[in-house]
Amino acid sequence: MIAVVAGGGARDLGWLPWAVLGLLAAVDLALSFRRPKSLDVESPAEIFVGETAKLRFRISGAPPGLQAKLDWPEGLAGGGEFAFQAGADSTATAQVACKAVRRGLWRFEHLWLRWTSRLRLLEFVPRLTVGAEIRVVPNIRLVQSGQITTTVMSTLYGVKENRAIGEGSEFQQLRDFVPGMDIKTIDWKRSARRRSLVAKELRAERNHHVIVALDNGYLMREEIGGLPKIDHAVTAALATAWAASIGGDLVGHYSYDVKPRTFSAPAPGRTAFARLRSWTAELDYVSRETNHTLALTELNARTPKRSLIIIFTDFVDTTSAELLVENIAILAKRHLLIFVALRDPDLGTLVETAPDDLDGAAALVAANQAINERRLVFERLGRLGVTIVDAKPSAVTARLISAYLEIKARELI
Known part of the structure; x- marks a missing residue:
């Protein structure tokens, strides 16, 4: 630019800086370029x-x-x-x-x-x-750590094993009646044949059917805690299935969205857990709305025996939950149900934080309304005899396993 303005002989040398720059660029390229050999x-x-x-x-x-x-x-x-x-x-x-x-x-x-x-x-x-x-x-860190195995074994087969004998509904063995035993345990027919008092010893019943039912509709794709709700549900379902297999129960699984997708009849032991893990690993993320009427009716038809059914699902408000509650009421007449809902930690934080402006106040009112509507739905389910597990993702697995162990201890199935 200076050479052009100056004119004369300087104009003829205007190409020189560009040539120098080009030469420097060529030298720089030769010195600096290295093609990485391997990665x-x-x-x-x-x-x-x-x-x-x-x-x-x-x-x-x-x-x-x-x-x-x-x-x-x-x-x-x-x-x-x-x-x-x-x-x-x-x-x-x-x-x-x-x-x-x-x-x-x-x-x-x-x-x-x-x-x-x-x-x-x-x-x-x-x-x-x-x-x-x-x-x-799917995350099975708790299963691999042995924490669930230790908890279930110590709860069902440790100190409580002695209490379970004599307080259950499944026949264990016959033994001689001794003073201090409950008179109701005497088997009078066998006592008459033996001409001495014989008592029946009972134990807590095992081999119950436990079915994990996963709603895979679009509401379960909402992210809380950095993961979709369906992944939190899968983690809790696998941990509970492992606890149930350790507890001697038969485990099956069921998934649905706009219609029933997969059903596996309850099976015993680690085979059922391995099958459940393989199935959940292939469970897709979908954007379809859930049809609770069709799905829960189909599940009721496929499970004629009284079972413990653990339902992982979600709802937006009392209106959208109306059909869900009606179908759960039908299912609860035959089966024992645990309803698992994931609580959004951000919603709780929003309610506990004072708003700074009008938009914050509106968000606070909406959050309180959502929490109250969820509470109303849970109260209706509770009156139907459904066990409610409403917890944050970090606590839902522990709460669910505790609910399962309490049901086992009380022989509610």
Whole structure:
């Protein structure tokens, strides 16, 4: 620009700065460009939904000051751009936190690299193919830890085992009647044949049917605590199914949305749990509205024997819950029900926080109304004899297992 304004001989030399700049750029390119030789990725084969794992990247032939950014798939979440740490022999490594937010098989397609040339005239942004896969599966951390097994075994087969004998409804054995035993336990027919008093010893009945019913409609896709409600429900369902199998009961599962989807008859032991885990891992996220009338009617028809049915579902208000309550009332005439609802922690925080403006006051009124309507629905269900488990995602599993153990101890099934 100066050469053009100055005119004369300076105008003829106007190309010189551009030539120098081009030469510097060529030299900078020759000194700075390095094509990475190889990319190695270390990743876990599986991650429990809601948990965080570490991804490790190693690049050979890496230039100094290397930055990178991942193309994150839908089911995994991580940070933005991250830096590589230079090591020996032009090798750079990086470690990235990866949180599992959706069940399924997720594949990393590309890794974008970025580094600046030595003279800072150029910036290189190549793309490498990653090709790593991670499967996000339902969370069974509590099952693997042994905490549920210890709790159930100590509750049902520890100190309470002695109390359960003689107080149940299932025949255990015959024994001689001794003073201090309840007279009602005497078996008079066998006593007459033996010509001595014989008492029947009973124990708590086992082998009950426990069915986990999961509503997979669009309301269960709402995120609370960073995960969809259906994933919190699946985690609690698997933990309770494991507790039921340890408790000697038969476990089945059922899913529905706009119509019934899958049903598995109650089966004993760890086989039922493995089948349930495999099924929940493949449970899709759908956007269909739930038809409670069709679904619960079908479930009632498929379970002729009295069972403990654990229903995981959600509703918006008393109007939308009307059909749900009516069908649960029909189901409760034959079966024992546990109704599991997930409480939104953000809603409770909103109610407990004083509003700063008019919009905040309106949100507070709406939140209070929603909480009151949920309470009315729970009161109606409670009058039908339904056990209510209304808890935050972090507490729902413990509350549900406690409700199951109480039902077992009281022999309500």
